[in-house]
Amino acid sequence: MDRSSERGISTKEYLKAENEIYNLYKSSAINENEILENLNLFTTVQHKKREIFFYEIYKKIIGMPGSIIQFGVRWGRELALFEMLRTIFEPFNHSRSIYGFDTFTGYPKIKKKDQTKLIKTGGLAVSKNYEKYLNKLLKVREQLNPLPQTQKFNLIKGSVENTLEPFLEKNKHQYFAMVHLDLNISSSTKFVIQKIKNRLFKGSIVIVDETCHPEFSGEMSAIIEELGDIKLRFKRIPHINSTWQSYFEVE
Numbered sequence: 001m002d003r004s005s006e007r008g009i010s011t012k013e014y015l016k017a018e019n020e021i022y023n024l025y026k027s028s029a030i031n032e033n034e035i036l037e038n039l040n041l042f043t044t045v046q047h048k049k050r051e052i053f054f055y056e057i058y059k060k061i062i063g064m065p066g067s068i069i070q071f072g073v074r075w076g077r078e079l080a081l082f083e084m085l086r087t088i089f090e091p092f093n094h095s096r097s098i099y100g101f102d103t104f105t106g107y108p109k110i111k112k113k114d115q116t117k118l119i120k121t122g123g124l125a126v127s128k129n130y131e132k133y134l135n136k137l138l139k140v141r142e143q144l145n146p147l148p149q150t151q152k153f154n155l156i157k158g159s160v161e162n163t164l165e166p167f168l169e170k171n172k173h174q175y176f177a178m179v180h181l182d183l184n185i186s187s188s189t190k191f192v193i194q195k196i197k198n199r200l201f202k203g204s205i206v207i208v209d210e211t212c213h214p215e216f217s218g219e220m221s222a223i224i225e226e227l228g229d230i231k232l233r234f235k236r237i238p239h240i241n242s243t244w245q246s247y248f249e250v251e
């Protein structure tokens with residue numbers, strides 16, 4: 001399987017080693033009923049760091065009200081992680097909803113100014129009807145938690161340009177403690193910031209997935225254009241920060 005096409009700037013050697021790990025996973029000799037608890041064998045440092053980063057960020061929002069909203073879900077690994085972190089840190093806080101926005105068909109129609117080598121309409125599409133599978137999986141995961149009867153996540157399918165305003169209108173009570181911006185596209189990110197900025201409060205954390213990224217400069221430029229006049233203090237978490245992620249707190 002070619003895993004290189006979506007990996008941007010990873011080296012050939014890195015991708016080769018990743019592929020080998022993947023092949024070893026496929027041919028794993030672990031008992032089937034023990035595979036899930038042994039997945040760390042196949043997780044790379046890059047991916048683990050990403051999880052630890054979110055772990056550190058989650059700790060910062062525990063004392064705050066507000067929900068978690070993610071723009072750019074793809075296969076949903078972070079929605080599952082947010083759900084795990086909520087269960088660990090605040091198992092009975094059913095007010096901490098988790099929202100995930102995605103087309104689930106990849107990048108929508110890309111404006112010319114947003115196009116890059118790696119951003120094309122339909123890029124990063126997931127499998128057909130994947131959101132149904134993800135919805136089911138997240139529902140089952142909730143059965144492992146306290147308060148399994150209360151659904152605390154929501155997937156919002158469609159382009160944010162169409163879905164975000166109706167969502168905010170319908171959820172006038174929702175303010176956000178944590179926002180994860182991972183759409184990669186400048187104009188969509190800009191749109192999101194314009195629409196949600198009055199749903200943030202002092203201390204809300206905004207995570208930018210691609211900060212100063214040579215191939216995906218759109219998120220950063222959108223933020224600077226939209227919020228630059230409030231002099232943002234972008235931060236990283238030493239040692240565990242993945243290369244391009246950063247965050248800022250609303251001040």
Ligand SMILES: C[S@@+](CC[C@H](N)C(=O)[O-])C[C@H]1O[C@@H](n2cnc3c(N)ncnc32)[C@H](O)[C@@H]1O
Nearest residue numbers: 072073074102103106107124159160182183188
């Ligand atoms: C980089 S991926 C997200 C990856 C995910 N956060 C993760 O780390 O696994 C970007 C996602 O944003 C979605 N996307 C991009 N522009 C969008 C838009 N305008 N509306 C909705 N989804 C969009 C794409 O479909 C894609 O799944």
